[in-house]
Amino acid sequence: MCERKGLSLHMSTNSIGIITVIAxxxxxxxxxxxxxxxxFPVVLANxxxxxxRENGYSCAVVSLSVVLFESALNRTKYRRGDGxxxxxx
Numbered sequence: 001m002c003e004r005k006g007l008s009l010h011m012s013t014n015s016i017g018i019i020t021v022i023a024x025x026x027x028x029x030x031x032x033x034x035x036x037x038x039x040f041p042v043v044l045a046n047x048x049x050x051x052x053r054e055n056g057y058s059c060a061v062v063s064l065s066v067v068l069f070e071s072a073l074n075r076t077k078y079r080r081g082d083g084x085x086x087x088x089x
C-alpha cells in the first residue's frame with residue numbers, strides 16, 4: 001500500500017498469478033516512432049505551432065515512453081516486494 005497525502009493505492013489482485021510486463025514489447029515500436037519522427041523534413045512554423053504530423057508522432061513517443069517506464073517500475077516494485085504483502089515472494 002502506498003499512502004500519499006491521504007491517498008491509498010493498492011495493487012490489484014491477480015487470481016491466475018501471472019505478472020505481465022509490456023516494457024520489452026514497447027522498445028521496438030518506440031524506436032521506430034523516434035526514427036520516423038527524425039526522418040521528417042524540417043518544416044518551419046511560427047513560434048506557437050508545429051506541423052500536425054510532428055505533433056502526433058511526438059505525443060505517441062511520449063505516451064509510449066510513459067507506459068514503458070511505468071511497466072518497468074511496477075515490475076521492479078513487484079520483484080522487490082514493495083507492493084501488498086500478497087505479492088511478496
